[in-house]
Amino acid sequence: MAKKSKNWLExxxxxxxxTALVLIPICIGINQIGRLISTALQLPIYLDTIGTVxxxxxxxxxxxxxxxxxxxxxxxxxxxxxxxxxxxxxxxAVGLIAGWFVYKGWLKKGINxxxxxxxxxxxxxxxxxxxxxxxxxxxxxxxxxxxVAVFLASGxxxxxxxxxxxxxxxxxxxxxxxxxxxxxxxxxxEKYARLFKYTTKIR
Amino acid sequence: MxxxxxxxxxxxxxxxxxxxxxxxxxxxxxGEFIGIIGKIGSGRTTFCxxxxxxxxxxxxxxxxxxxxxxxxxxxKSKIADLSKCVGLAFQSPANQLTGAxxxxxxxxxxxxxxxxxxxxxxxxxxxxxxNLIGLEKFRKRSPFELSxxxxxxxxxxxxLIMNPNILVLDEPTSQLDPLGTEQVFDLIxxxxxxxxxxxxxxxxxxxxxxxxxxxxxFDNKIVKIDTPKKILTDINLLKxxxxxxxxxxxxxxxxxxxxxxxxxxxxxxxxxxxxxxxxMK
Amino acid sequence: xxxxxLLSYVHKDSYFHKIDPSTKLLITVLVILLTFxxxxxxxxxxxxxxxxxxxxxxxxxxxxxRPVSQLFLIFILLFIIQGLFYPLATDxxxxxxxxxxxxKDGLINAANVGSRLLVMMVFGFWFVLTTHPGDxxxxxxxxxxxxxxxxxxxxxxxxIPRIQSQMKTIIDAQKSRxxxxxxxxxxxxxxxxxxxxxxxxxxxxxAVEKSMALExxxxxxxxxxxxxxxxxxxxKDKIIMxxxxxxxxxxxxxxxxx
Numbered sequence: 001m002a003k004k005s006k007n008w009l010e011x012x013x014x015x016x017x018x019t020a021l022v023l024i025p026i027c028i029g030i031n032q033i034g035r036l037i038s039t040a041l042q043l044p045i046y047l048d049t050i051g052t053v054x055x056x057x058x059x060x061x062x063x064x065x066x067x068x069x070x071x072x073x074x075x076x077x078x079x080x081x082x083x084x085x086x087x088x089x090x091x092x093a094v095g096l097i098a099g100w101f102v103y104k105g106w107l108k109k110g111i112n113x114x115x116x117x118x119x120x121x122x123x124x125x126x127x128x129x130x131x132x133x134x135x136x137x138x139x140x141x142x143x144x145x146x147x148v149a150v151f152l153a154s155g156x157x158x159x160x161x162x163x164x165x166x167x168x169x170x171x172x173x174x175x176x177x178x179x180x181x182x183x184x185x186x187x188x189x190e191k192y193a194r195l196f197k198y199t200t201k202i203r
Numbered sequence: 204m205x206x207x208x209x210x211x212x213x214x215x216x217x218x219x220x221x222x223x224x225x226x227x228x229x230x231x232x233x234g235e236f237i238g239i240i241g242k243i244g245s246g247r248t249t250f251c252x253x254x255x256x257x258x259x260x261x262x263x264x265x266x267x268x269x270x271x272x273x274x275x276x277x278x279k280s281k282i283a284d285l286s287k288c289v290g291l292a293f294q295s296p297a298n299q300l301t302g303a304x305x306x307x308x309x310x311x312x313x314x315x316x317x318x319x320x321x322x323x324x325x326x327x328x329x330x331x332x333x334n335l336i337g338l339e340k341f342r343k344r345s346p347f348e349l350s351x352x353x354x355x356x357x358x359x360x361x362x363l364i365m366n367p368n369i370l371v372l373d374e375p376t377s378q379l380d381p382l383g384t385e386q387v388f389d390l391i392x393x394x395x396x397x398x399x400x401x402x403x404x405x406x407x408x409x410x411x412x413x414x415x416x417x418x419x420x421f422d423n424k425i426v427k428i429d430t431p432k433k434i435l436t437d438i439n440l441l442k443x444x445x446x447x448x449x450x451x452x453x454x455x456x457x458x459x460x461x462x463x464x465x466x467x468x469x470x471x472x473x474x475x476x477x478x479x480x481x482x483m484k
Numbered sequence: 485x486x487x488x489x490l491l492s493y494v495h496k497d498s499y500f501h502k503i504d505p506s507t508k509l510l511i512t513v514l515v516i517l518l519t520f521x522x523x524x525x526x527x528x529x530x531x532x533x534x535x536x537x538x539x540x541x542x543x544x545x546x547x548x549x550r551p552v553s554q555l556f557l558i559f560i561l562l563f564i565i566q567g568l569f570y571p572l573a574t575d576x577x578x579x580x581x582x583x584x585x586x587x588k589d590g591l592i593n594a595a596n597v598g599s600r601l602l603v604m605m606v607f608g609f610w611f612v613l614t615t616h617p618g619d620x621x622x623x624x625x626x627x628x629x630x631x632x633x634x635x636x637x638x639x640x641x642x643x644i645p646r647i648q649s650q651m652k653t654i655i656d657a658q659k660s661r662x663x664x665x666x667x668x669x670x671x672x673x674x675x676x677x678x679x680x681x682x683x684x685x686x687x688x689x690x691a692v693e694k695s696m697a698l699e700x701x702x703x704x705x706x707x708x709x710x711x712x713x714x715x716x717x718x719x720k721d722k723i724i725m726x727x728x729x730x731x732x733x734x735x736x737x738x739x740x741x742x
C-alpha cells in the first residue's frame with residue numbers, strides 16, 4: 001500500500017491520521033484541565049502544555065505543534081481573547097521541540113526526561129519573553145511579574161530580567177509537563193500504543 | 204444471497220502472540236438477526252470491527268483469509284466505502300458521539316456531510332431519523348446533555364442515517380442502566396422489522412432468545428452457530444463460556460429438576476406458558 | 485438556545501448576529517492588524533470609537549466592555565515596567581527616589597501597548613458575543629477551511645465548558661474529602677498530580693473510540709463534503725467586507741501621513 005517515494009507534503013499529511021486528528025481536541029482539553037488545576041490550586045506552575053507534550057509523544061512533532069497552536073486559537077475564540085493566539089507560538093514551539101526529541105529516541109531513557117523538560121523550558125522562556133514584551137509590554141499578569149520585579153530591582157536589564165524570570169518559572173513546569181505524559185505512555189496497553197506510531201520511540 | 208461471508212479468516216493484533224480470531228468461516232443471509240455471545244476477550248469486538256474494515260485497516264496486525272461484505276472485499280475496500288453498507292455502533296455512548304455537531308441534529312448529519320449528501324435530502328433524513336428514535340424534542344440540544352440511553356440511540360441513528368444494509372452493534376447496552384437498555388432494545392426491535400441485517404454482540408440472553416434468528420458463540424474461534432433454542436438452552440455449554448441462561452430457561456430448568464416437566468427447556472415466554480399449562484392439566 | 489455550549493455567545497436578534505461569521509471575523513482581524521500598524525495610541529483609540537455604533541447595532545454594547553476590568557491590573561504593571569525599565573529609553577521625564585528614572589518614551593510605549601490590548605479585547609469579545617461557533621466553523625468551511633480543522637475547532641469549542649464544569653466538580657469533591665487546595669505546595673502536588681495519570685489513560689481510550697466512530701461515519705471519505713448549517717455570503721456581507729478593507733487602508737495612510 002505504501003508508495004516508495006513520497007514527497008514532503010504527502011509525508012506531512014500522513015502524520016495527520018484520523019487517530020492523530022481526534023487526539024488534538026482531547027489534548028487541547030488536557031491543556032485546559034492543566035491550566036484549571038493550576039489556577040484553582042494556585043500552583044506556581046501552569047501545566048498548560050502537558051497535553052501538547054502528550055501529543056508529541058503519541059503523534060510526533062507536527063501534530064503536537066499544530067495541536068498546541070490550536071489550543072490557543074480555540075481559547076481565543078471561546079473566551080474572545082485575541083492575545084492568546086500570539087502565545088500559541090509558544091505552544092507550537094513546545095510541540096515541535098518535544099516531538100523532535102521523541103523522534104530522535106531521546107525519551108527512551110528516563111533520565112532524559114529531566115533534560116528534555118529543561119531544554120523545552122529554556123526554549124519556551126525565550127519565545128514567550130519575546131511575545132510577552134511585544135504584545136503585552138512585558139506584563140504577564142501572573143506570579144512571573146513578581147519574579148521579574150525582583151530581577152529588575154536587583155539592577156538586571158529589561159530583557160535579562162524578563163527572560164531569566166521566565167526560565168526560572170518554566171523549569172519546574174516543563175519537567176513535570178514532560179514527566180507525566182511520559183510515564184503514561186510507558187504504561188499504555190499494547191493494543192492502544194500500537195495505534196500511535198511515535199510510542200515505539202519511547203517504549 | 205449471502206450478505207456477509209467469512210472464509211478462513213484469522214486475525215492477530217501486532218504485539219500479541221495468539222490469534223484473537225482464528226479460522227472463522229461464516230455466511231449470513233440478508234435480513235437475518237444474529238446474536239453474538241462469548242466471554243470477555245473472546246474476540247467479539249474484533250469480529251464486529253472487522254465487518255467495517257477497522258480490522259485490518261485501522262488496527263495494525265496480521266490478517267489471513269477473506270471477508271466479503273455486501274459484495275465488497277474488506278481487505279481491498281476503504282473504510283469510508285464500507286461505512287455506506289455497514290453501520291457500526293459500540294459500547295460507550297459518550298465516546299462515539301463525534302462532537303462534530305453542537306446539537307443532536309448536527310451530530311446525526313455528520314456522516315451525511317462526509318458523504319456529500321445535498322442539503323435538502325440531509326435535512327429530510329435527519330427529520331426522519333429523529334422521528335424514528337423519538338428524540339424530536341431534543342434536536343436542538345447538545346448530545347452531551349442527553350441520558351446514556353438517549354446518547355446510545357443517537358449513536359445508532361447517526362450510522363443508520365447513512366442507509367447501511369447491515370447494522371453491527373457491539374455491546375450497545377453494557378454501559379447503560381436498565382431504562383437505557385430498554386430504550387435501546389426497543390429501537391433495535393423496531394429496526395429488525397425494516398429488513399435490515401442486524402448483528403448484535405450482547406450477553407443479554409433474555410433479549411436474544413426473543414429476537415435472534417441465529418446465535419454465534421465465540422471463543423477466539425466460532426464454537427457454535429445455531430438457533431437460540433439450541434444454544435441458549437445448552438446450560439453446560441453456556442456455563443463453560445462464563446455465560447448465563449435466561450430467566451425463562453431458569454424457571455423451566457427448575458420445573459424439570461422438580462420432575463414436573465419432561466419437555467426440553469423453554470426459551471421464550473410462549474414455550475414456558477405451554478409447559479406450565481401442561482403441568483396444570 | 486445554545487448558551488450552554490459556549491461561555492460567551494449571547495443569542496440576540498440583531499443585524500450583526502445575522503451577518504456571515506466570516507465577515508465578522510474579517511472585521512475583527514482587520515482591527516487587530518490595525519492596532520499593530522497604526523502610528524500611536526491616539527490613532528489606536530480612535531478605533532475604539534467604532535465599537536459604539538457596532539455594539540449598539542449588535543445589541544451587546546454594554547457586555548462588550550465586560551472584560552475591560554481584567555485590564556486594570558495589567559495597565560498598572562505596564563506603566564510601571566515600561567515607564568521605569570523601557571529598554572530603548574532616551575527621553576527622561578523625571579528622576580525618582582532610589583535611583584530610578586521615569587522615561588517619557590517608556591510611558592508612551594505603555595500607552596501604545598495598553599490601547600492595543602484594550603481595542604483587541606473589546607473587538608475580540610464583540611466577535612464571540614455575536615457569533616455562534618457552529619456557524620463560524622460552517623462558514624469557514626465554505627470558504628475553504630479543511631474539514632479536519634473544522635472538526636477540531638468545533639469539538640474543542642464544545643468541550644471547553646464541559647471540562648470546566650467537570651473539573652469544578654472534581655476539585656470540589658477533593659476539597660470535601662479534605663484534600664489540600666491551599667497551603668503546603670508539596671501536599672497539593674501529592675493530592676492532585678496523581679489525578680492526572682488516569683486522565684491520560686482515559687484520553688487515549690477516548691481518542692481510539694472516537695476515531696473509530698469517525699471512521700464509521702465516513703470521515704475519511706474523499707468525496708466533496710456538504711454542510712448541514714446554511715451560511716451564505718450575501719451581497720451585504722461582501723459590501724461590508726469591502727468597506728472594512730477600504731476603511732482600514734485609508735486609516736493606515738492617514739495615520740502615517742498626517
